[in-house]
Each structure stands twice: as structure tokens, then as C-alpha cells.
Amino acid sequence: MSPIEQIIKNESVEDVVSYFALFRPAQAVDRMYGRHRxxxxxxxxxxxxxxxxxxxxxxxxxxxxxxxxxxxWKAPQFITENKYS
Structure with a gap:
């Protein structure tokens, strides 16, 4: 399972969007969820x-x-803990 898939499946939508929206367009975040959730x-x-x-x-x-x-804005916990690196 890729790190992106793990993040999408295991983390809250709020945390994922608050992080990925900073450097990915909304359409890319939509595709991530379309693939995994x-x-x-x-x-x-x-x-x-x-x-x-x-x-x-x-x-x-x-x-x-x-x-x-x-x-x-606060960094999501999965980022501050380097949970998926």
C-alpha cells in the first residue's frame, strides 16, 4: 500500500485536506479520494x-x-510525527 493510500484510508478528511490542499489542486485531492475512499x-x-x-x-x-x-492552520499530527515517511 502506498503512503498516499495509507494516509487517505487512516487519517481524517480534515487532516488530509488541510495538508494536501496547500500543494495539490482540489482536483488532485478529489482523485486521491476517488481512488481510495x-x-x-x-x-x-x-x-x-x-x-x-x-x-x-x-x-x-x-x-x-x-x-x-x-x-x-495547524500541522496535522500525521505530519508532525512523520507517521508515513
Missing amino acids: QEIILNGELVNTYNSLFSDGVLASDEHGKTVKGPN
């Missing part, structure tokens, strides 16, 4: 999570529309 897309959780992260200040958009860390 399609139910997250089908039940609307992925879109709802994106919207919540922006409204909660975890993610923000810069002047060019790029997703950046919001004022309430």
Missing part, C-alpha cells in the same frame, strides 16, 4: 470539509487564488 466524495463529505476548512480559517486563498495556510 470514493464514499467520501459520493456522500459530499469532501466538498463539505473543504468549505468548513475555509470558513473556519484553517485554509485561505491568497491574492492569486492559491490555497494557503489560514490563521487557524
Whole structure:
């Protein structure tokens, strides 16, 4: 199992999106879930999570529309612990 697949299957949608949205376009994150946890897309959780992260200040958009860390962003635990490296 690839590290990406492990992350998608084992970590919360909030943690995955708050990290990967910083350097992958939304379509790429969508494809990751489409491959490994399609139910997250089908039940609307992925879109709802994106919207919540922006409204909660975890993610923000810069002047060019790029997703950046919001004022309430914290590194997910799986990143700080190097869980999948």
C-alpha cells in the first residue's frame, strides 16, 4: 500500500485536506479520494470539509487564488510525527 493510500484510508478528511490542499489542486485531492475512499466524495463529505476548512480559517486563498495556510492552520499530527515517511 502506498503512503498516499495509507494516509487517505487512516487519517481524517480534515487532516488530509488541510495538508494536501496547500500543494495539490482540489482536483488532485478529489482523485486521491476517488481512488481510495470514493464514499467520501459520493456522500459530499469532501466538498463539505473543504468549505468548513475555509470558513473556519484553517485554509485561505491568497491574492492569486492559491490555497494557503489560514490563521487557524495547524500541522496535522500525521505530519508532525512523520507517521508515513
